[in-house]
Amino acid sequence: MKNTALILGASGQDGAYLAKHLLQNGYRVLGAVRRSASPRAARLQYLGIERDVELFECELLEPTNVIKLVEKTRPREIYNFAAQSFVAASFEQPLFTLDVNTLGAVRILEAIRAVDPAIRFYQASTSEMFGSGDDGAQTETTPFRPRSPYGVSKLAAHAMAVNYRESYGMFCVSGILFNHESPLRGREFVTRRVTLGLAEVKHGRRDCLALGNLDAQRDWGFAGDYVEGMWRMLQQERAGDYVLATGTATRVRDFVALAAGALGFKIAWEGTGRDERGIDRNTGRAVIRVDPALFRPAEVHALRGSPAKAAAELGWAHRVEVPELAAMMAAEDDRRVRDGLQDF
Numbered sequence: 001m002k003n004t005a006l007i008l009g010a011s012g013q014d015g016a017y018l019a020k021h022l023l024q025n026g027y028r029v030l031g032a033v034r035r036s037a038s039p040r041a042a043r044l045q046y047l048g049i050e051r052d053v054e055l056f057e058c059e060l061l062e063p064t065n066v067i068k069l070v071e072k073t074r075p076r077e078i079y080n081f082a083a084q085s086f087v088a089a090s091f092e093q094p095l096f097t098l099d100v101n102t103l104g105a106v107r108i109l110e111a112i113r114a115v116d117p118a119i120r121f122y123q124a125s126t127s128e129m130f131g132s133g134d135d136g137a138q139t140e141t142t143p144f145r146p147r148s149p150y151g152v153s154k155l156a157a158h159a160m161a162v163n164y165r166e167s168y169g170m171f172c173v174s175g176i177l178f179n180h181e182s183p184l185r186g187r188e189f190v191t192r193r194v195t196l197g198l199a200e201v202k203h204g205r206r207d208c209l210a211l212g213n214l215d216a217q218r219d220w221g222f223a224g225d226y227v228e229g230m231w232r233m234l235q236q237e238r239a240g241d242y243v244l245a246t247g248t249a250t251r252v253r254d255f256v257a258l259a260a261g262a263l264g265f266k267i268a269w270e271g272t273g274r275d276e277r278g279i280d281r282n283t284g285r286a287v288i289r290v291d292p293a294l295f296r297p298a299e300v301h302a303l304r305g306s307p308a309k310a311a312a313e314l315g316w317a318h319r320v321e322v323p324e325l326a327a328m329m330a331a332e333d334d335r336r337v338r339d340g341l342q343d344f
């Protein structure tokens with residue numbers, strides 16, 4: 001009989017890539033999505049799998065939705081991607097963020113405990129739990145010092161997953177994932193803002209793109225590589241926590257230059273601080289400016305992870321490096337803007 005996996009948050013970036021990975025591995029894939037007016041299967045459609053994933057409605061804020069879904073579907077594995085995942089928004093909506101990200105995870109854990117404690121559970125934990133680190137790469141044992149309501153919400157959910165593992169012997173895994181991106185990334189995140197915004201400048205749809213902190217550093221990988229690591233975590237004999245990262249940090253401004261290069265711009269930085277501009281040397285026009293409204297009340301300045309444990313125990317390694325990632329995302333947004341596609 002086929003393995004059955006339930007993905008909560010199947011309409012998002014990771015939900016789509018994981019669904020594809022599981023289907024390729026012979027799974028029956030169930031996707032939980034919220035009731036919504038916007039197209040829920042656009043990312044699944046992009047990957048050509050919208051007909052292969054069975055969709056169910058599930059709202060994590062609704063106390064009985066999860067338990068009913070778990071009872072009805074009886075999966076062998078549950079992946080929890082459902083979250084208010086935008087860090088900047090969490091400063092404006094801290095209660096909502098904690099409700100979805102923390103209590104939502106606990107609702108799932110309780111449903112598993114009540115229905116079938118043998119169900120294997122993946123919690124989408126995050127490098128945001130670390131806050132800014134020192135110069136070294138962050139590992140599974142680095143202390144957590146979250147700097148946003150989002151980071152706090154995810155740290156509490158992470159601790160609950162560990163607690164259910166220790167208290168009830170449940171197979172709860174936490175993937176502490178560093179930033180991973182793709183052409184399916186939401187438009188609010190900086191990599192996608194850059195590739196979409198610059199593609200719009202290229203095609204004359206806007207003059208200039210405003211960004212926040214150009215000097216923030218992130219350890220960016222490709223989401224398609226990361227879902228394989230998540231799946232491997234759930235296939236281990238014992239549950240544990242694993243960092244997935246590339247080990248390399250890149251500044252926002254350097255990602256901009258890579259994406260810009262892929263779209264035919266040549267960026268030169270002029271000015272400092274709030275007056276800094278990214279000038280296209282081909283035309284002399286400013287295509288990037290700084291908007292302080294995009295700064296965060298507390299910033300995580302730099303994140304870089306060590307995937308050593310995942311490499312040793314899961315045999316996992318990333319394949320796509322940042323220049324290839326930026327070029328891939330830029331090419332897709334170039335095509336979408338040119339063809340007037342607005343899927344996500």
Ligand code: NAP
Nearest residue numbers: 009011012013014059060081082083085124126177179180
């Ligand atoms: P995403 O694209 O924002 O997807 C989040 C998913 O959660 C969407 O399907 C969304 O549904 C769903 N959701 C939000 N609120 C919900 C609610 N109240 N009830 C049910 N579903 C709800 O995020 P992602 O990039 O795929 O990331 C997946 C998970 O990994 C998230 O939990 C994120 O916090 C975490 N994470 C991401 C990264 C990264 O770099 N991508 C790194 C570390 C951890 P709608 O489509 O209806 O909004």
Ligand code: GDD
Nearest residue numbers: 085087126127128178179188189190191211212213216294
């Ligand atoms: N979004 C955004 N928009 N970020 C900007 C901008 C901008 O215009 N300009 C600069 N930045 C900086 C942010 O201040 C941050 O330091 C960095 O770019 C990355 O921001 P995001 O792409 O929004 O990602 P994030 O690191 O805050 O959060 C993502 O990664 C986490 C893992 O570390 C999300 O996917 C989280 O859900 C995930 O947990």
